[in-house]
Every structure is written in C-alpha cells, then in structure tokens.
Amino acid sequence: MNPSHPKTEDGEKAVSTPPPSPAPSNFIRDIILDDLKTNKYAGRVQTRFPPEPNGYLHIGHAKAICLDFGLADEFGGHTNLRFDDTNPQKEETEYVESIKEDVKWLGYRWDGLFYASDYFDQLYEWAIKLIKDGKAYVDDLSAEEIRKYRGTLTEPGKDSPYRNRSVEESLNLFERMRAGEFPDGSRTLRAKIDMASPNLNLRDPVMYRILHAEHHRTGNKWCIYPMYDYAHGQSDSIEKVTHSMCTLEFEDHRPLYNWFIQQLGIFPSQQVEFDRLNLTYTLLSKRKLLQLVKEDRVRGWDDPRMPTIGGIRRRGYTPEAIRNFVASIGVSKTTGSIELAMLEHFVREDLNKRAPRVMAVLRPLKIVIDNYPENQVEEMDAVNNPEDESAGKRKVAFSRELYIEQDDFREVPPPKYFRLSLGREVRLRYGYLITAKSVVKNERGEVIEVHCSYDPATRGGNAPDGRKVKGTIHWVSAAHAVDAEVRIYENLFSKEDPSEVEEGKDVLDNLNPNSLEVIAKAKLEPSLANAALGSRYQFERLGYFCVDPDSGPGKPVFNRTVALKDTWAKVEKKQKG
Ligand code: ATP
Numbered sequence: 001m002n003p004s005h006p007k008t009e010d011g012e013k014a015v016s017t018p019p020p021s022p023a024p025s026n027f028i029r030d031i032i033l034d035d036l037k038t039n040k041y042a043g044r045v046q047t048r049f050p051p052e053p054n055g056y057l058h059i060g061h062a063k064a065i066c067l068d069f070g071l072a073d074e075f076g077g078h079t080n081l082r083f084d085d086t087n088p089q090k091e092e093t094e095y096v097e098s099i100k101e102d103v104k105w106l107g108y109r110w111d112g113l114f115y116a117s118d119y120f121d122q123l124y125e126w127a128i129k130l131i132k133d134g135k136a137y138v139d140d141l142s143a144e145e146i147r148k149y150r151g152t153l154t155e156p157g158k159d160s161p162y163r164n165r166s167v168e169e170s171l172n173l174f175e176r177m178r179a180g181e182f183p184d185g186s187r188t189l190r191a192k193i194d195m196a197s198p199n200l201n202l203r204d205p206v207m208y209r210i211l212h213a214e215h216h217r218t219g220n221k222w223c224i225y226p227m228y229d230y231a232h233g234q235s236d237s238i239e240k241v242t243h244s245m246c247t248l249e250f251e252d253h254r255p256l257y258n259w260f261i262q263q264l265g266i267f268p269s270q271q272v273e274f275d276r277l278n279l280t281y282t283l284l285s286k287r288k289l290l291q292l293v294k295e296d297r298v299r300g301w302d303d304p305r306m307p308t309i310g311g312i313r314r315r316g317y318t319p320e321a322i323r324n325f326v327a328s329i330g331v332s333k334t335t336g337s338i339e340l341a342m343l344e345h346f347v348r349e350d351l352n353k354r355a356p357r358v359m360a361v362l363r364p365l366k367i368v369i370d371n372y373p374e375n376q377v378e379e380m381d382a383v384n385n386p387e388d389e390s391a392g393k394r395k396v397a398f399s400r401e402l403y404i405e406q407d408d409f410r411e412v413p414p415p416k417y418f419r420l421s422l423g424r425e426v427r428l429r430y431g432y433l434i435t436a437k438s439v440v441k442n443e444r445g446e447v448i449e450v451h452c453s454y455d456p457a458t459r460g461g462n463a464p465d466g467r468k469v470k471g472t473i474h475w476v477s478a479a480h481a482v483d484a485e486v487r488i489y490e491n492l493f494s495k496e497d498p499s500e501v502e503e504g505k506d507v508l509d510n511l512n513p514n515s516l517e518v519i520a521k522a523k524l525e526p527s528l529a530n531a532a533l534g535s536r537y538q539f540e541r542l543g544y545f546c547v548d549p550d551s552g553p554g555k556p557v558f559n560r561t562v563a564l565k566d567t568w569a570k571v572e573k574k575q576k577g
C-alpha cells in the first residue's frame with residue numbers, strides 16, 4: 001500500500017486531504033508512456049475490460065475497470081467491454097446486464113462491446129491452421145490422464161501417446177469433435193509445445209474441450225469450446241488491443257499468450273499484470289459471493305454488506321469515492337491487503353462534500369421541556385451543509401417534546417461525558433440550551449423520559465451572557481418526527497482475513513453474526529418523509545445514510561453507508577481498558 005495515504009480516516013471533517021491527482025504514475029502507465037515514446041503501436045492505446053459473465057462485479061473488478069478505462073482515457077485511447085464467455089455452463093445473461101450497468105455506474109463508457117463468443121469461428125479457423133502447421137493435435141487422453149502426464153514443478157511431463165498422430169488424423173478428429181460425434185471429455189485439442197517446459201502452462205495446454213452445452217449467445221451451434229488461454233490473447237489481437245491488463249495470477253500464462261500470437265502471426269497485443277485488490281474483512285471471489293447469495297447468508301447480490309458494485313451502490317457509496325480510492329491505492333507487482341477503513345475514508349471524504357445534513361434519532365429517548373409553552377412550535381434555521389454554502393438552510397420544527405438519542409443522556413455522567421445528565425446544561429443543535437431536571441423510569445428502572453428546562457434567551461444555541469456548554473446534541477420534534485426503518489451494517493466477516501479458516505471450518509464460519517442490525521422505529525426530521533430513492537444524507541453526529549429501494553411512500557428505509565468517526569467509543573474503550 002502506498003504509505004503516503006492514511007490507513008484510518010480522519011472523520012467527517014477530513015476535507016483537507018486533497019483528492020488524489022487523476023493520474024498518479026504507476027508502472028503500467030510508465031509502460032504506456034514508453035510505448036508512446038517509441039511509437040510501438042503508432043501512438044494508439046487500446047485496452048479492454050474482460051469480465052466473465054458468471055457473477056456480479058465486485059470492488060476488485062472496480063480496480064481493473066478504473067485501470068483499463070482510466071489509462072485509455074488519459075491517453076485519448078479506447079476501451080472495449082468484452083465478455084469472456086467461453087464457459088457455457090456458468091454464464092448467464094443476467095450477469096451480462098448487471099456488468100454493463102455497473103461499469104456505467106462507475107462512470108465509464110466502452111467503445112466496442114464484444115463477446116469472446118463473437119470470435120468462435122475465427123478461433124476455430126486458427127485452430128485448424130495450428131493443426132496443419134503441426135502445432136496442435138487431438139488428444140484422446142481423459143482430463144485425469146492429462147493431469148497425470150503433465151508432471152509437476154520439479155518433474156517434467158510425459159508426451160501423450162497421441163502427440164505424434166498425423167496432421168490428417170488430428171484434422172479429421174477435430175472436425176468430428178466439432179460435428180458432435182464424441183461425448184464430453186473424450187477428446188481435447190492441445191497445443192504442441194513442450195512437455196518438459198519449466199512452465200507448466202506450456203506443457204501442451206488444452207485449447208478446446210468437448211461440451212455439449214447450450215451457450216447464452218451461440219445456442220447449440222458449438223459443442224466444442226475454447227479454453228481461456230486459447231481465446232484471450234487472440235481476442236485481444238482481433239480487437240488490436242495494445243495493453244491487455246490482468247491480475248498477477250496470469251503472469252505465468254503470458255508465455256502462452258505470446259506463443260499463440262506468434263504462431264498465428266497476428267497483431268501482437270501485450271499482456272501486463274498487476275496486483276489483485278484484497279480488502280480486509282472482505283471476500284473478493286465471485287464463487288464465494290455466489291455461495292453467500294445461494295445459501296441466503298445475505299439478501300442477494302446487492303445486499304449492502306456485499307462487496308459487489310451493486311451492494312456498495314445500494315449502501316450509498318459513490319462512484320467518485322471508489323475511483324478516488326482506486327487511484328490512491330495504485331498498482332504494484334506484489335499482492336497485499338488494503339484496509340477496509342481506507343475505502344471507508346474515501347467514502348466519507350466524498351460524502352462530506354455533498355451530503356446534506358439532517359437530524360435523525362436512531363434510538364429515541366423522549367425529553368419534555370417543562371417550561372416551554374405547550375402547543376408552541378418554532379421553526380429553527382438549520383444549515384444544510386457547512387462544507388457547501390450554496391446548499392442553503394432549511395427550517396426544522398422545535399416543540400415542547402423532543403426525541404434525543406438514548407446515548408446522549410446519562411443519569412450519572414461518567415468522566416469525560418459532556419452530553420446531557422441530571423443538572424447539566426447542553427445545547428440542542430440549532431435550538432436552545434437545556435438543563436436536565438428529573439427522569440421518569442419504567443418498572444425495570446430504565447429512564448424513559450427526561451424532564452428539562454430551557455433558557456428562552458438562548459435561541460439558536462448561544463447564551464447572551466457568554467456561558468459555555470460543552471455538549472451539543474441532535475434532536476427531532478416528537479410531534480413532527482417521521483418514523484423510519486434504519487439498517488446498520490457492520491463488516492460482513494469478523495476476521496481480518498476471512499479466508500483464514502481453522503481445519504474443518506469454512507470461510508462462512510467467519511461471517512460476522514452482527515453484520516446487520518435493523519432499527520425498526522427511528523425518528524427523522526420531517527424533511528426526510530419523501531426523500532428520493534438513493535439520496536444520501538449525513539445524519540448529524542451519526543454517519544452517512546441513504547434511501548433504500550425497500551422504502552414505501554411515507555415509510556422510508558435508510559441504509560447506513562458509513563459511520564462518522566466515533567471518538568467517544570474510543571475513550572470508553574480506553575477507560576474500560
Ligand atoms: P473472481 O476471482 O472474483 O471470480 P475473476 O478474475 O475470475 O474474479 P473475471 O470476470 O475474470 O473475474 O475478471 C475480469 C477482470 O477483472 C480480469 O482482468 C481480472 O484480472 C480483474 N479482476 C478480478 N478480480 C480482481 C481483483 N480482486 N482486483 C483487481 N482486478 C481484478
């Protein structure tokens with residue numbers, strides 16, 4: 001991780017951190033700059049983002065998207081969206097649509113929209129050429145046998161007994177594979193490279209397998225499908241991709257990527273690898289995310305606890321925050337793990353600038369101001385966003401009975417507690433100074449109502465005699481409040497590295513049982529009654545929240561996007577030791 005960036009956030013007031021410059025340099029950018037200097041691709045920059053449509057995109061993909069699109073944009077280049085749909089068994093149109101939506105939401109527009117399956121005919125012709133050139137052969141070994149013959153990192157592989165069958169025989173068998181004469185798994189087409197290569201990917205890799213399966217685009221036209229390694233580089237080449245960025249696990253595949261391109265004598269796209277994004281407390285694997293959805297561990301792909309683009313969008317994260325985050329983590333050649341807190345920092349930083357402030361009480365405690373006239377209502381002026389003067393002001397109703405947070409009152413204040421307590425004066429934000437006088441308790445001894453007095457001379461929150469109060473708390477007028485459901489999210493996993501599991505356990509055992517808390521009856525200021533779907537607010541002193549699609553007319557549902565930094569929780573923790 002780039003050490004110049006803070007690991008933890010500075011709270012909601014941290015606007016002083018400048019947003020990262022749009023293009024901090026990195027080694028991939030340097031490669032492109034070099035290629036432009038030497039005119040390697042006649043000044044062109046062409047990239048692609050190649051998702052496999054077998055799941056929803058996640059924040060890791062956002063990193064790849066920002067690189068692919070961002071670098072091309074910077075150099076006046078082009079970026080294609082290409083679906084890597086070579087495996088008919090796991091791929092679905094639903095995923096294709098969600099991926100398009102997510103890329104657009106992140107703020108990018110593709111130039112060409114392609115599918116690896118667009119190239120199945122061309123890939124087939126090229127396979128024929130490789131057979132004719134003696135560079136590929138049909139093998140009758142089973143998948144299991146191929147694995148055995150492959151050898152290990154320390155032992156060379158063994159030639160398949162079919163490796164030297166004639167070109168004519170391979171051609172004939174390959175055509176019949178295509179015609180559907182053979183069952184799944186009975187034969188493969190393999191590249192003839194080197195069974196003793198120290199790189200296992202070069203030990204006669206499989207190019208085609210037989211799969212009698214319907215494809216989401218080509219239907220039943222094919223019953224042989226190309227492997228990723230045989231399809232990817234050639235697809236890049238067909239699209240004249242100059243810089244084909246992918247994650248580090250493909251580094252050992254690069255010699256094979258180049259081998260196919262060289263044997264075929266086609267446009268030499270260049271593969272460049274970078275580190276995968278890993279985030280603490282987060283799993284970034286489509287397979288695992290699918291499992292969470294299938295087993296109902298979450299409420300779907302767009303559950304706000306999911307690291308999917310759909311999930312973080314619903315949670316209230318902004319595309320700007322994600323792009324700034326990705327720009328700031330940079331790229332490297334070693335895989336590490338980024339603090340989730342850092343992503344949250346960028347979310348706060350962005351929302352701080354744009355989110356209107358409102359008052360909402362999540363766990364209401366009623367207060368009654370005994371000396372405030374009954375039935376009187378005052379409209380208090382409240383600032384919409386201290387970070388943005390143009391956001392203006394709004395009126396908030398003040399009356400004799402209000403709600404404050406249960407946390408903001410203690411009968412007997414612990415040390416360093418500056419909020420309301422018996423005999424203590426505090427400021428009601430945009431309201432008056434009040435002093436707690438007495439409490440009403442239920443049969444369990446819990447405080448259910450606090451009686452206070454107010455000083456009428458302190459309207460707006462300041463005392464004319466200049467006396468100071470240490471605490472300022474938020475509130476809503478009981479008679480005017482809007483009821484809302486508020487969903488509070490914590491990390492989905494309780495382990496920093498969720499994939500770290502004890503023997504006999506599963507990553508799902510690391511799920512945080514408290515990742516979702518539903519507050520059924522929060523009290524909001526009335527301006528939120530009809531807040532638009534997806535709109536984002538700062539609930540003063542609590543965090544950033546956004547309107548969830550589950551909201552109904554007059555019945556808003558809010559998601560907590562991210563909390564504000566809670567200094568009190570830290571003090572309390574320290575005190576408890
Ligand atoms: P997953 O592991 O989640 O299944 P994948 O690599 O199989 O991901 P693809 O659809 O093949 O998913 O990925 C599309 C592109 O996104 C690839 O270029 C891949 O390298 C990149 N990508 C996937 N995960 C990450 C990640 N965590 N960080 C950065 N890039 C990623």
Ligand code: MG
Pocket residue numbers: 052
């Ligand atoms: Mg993949």
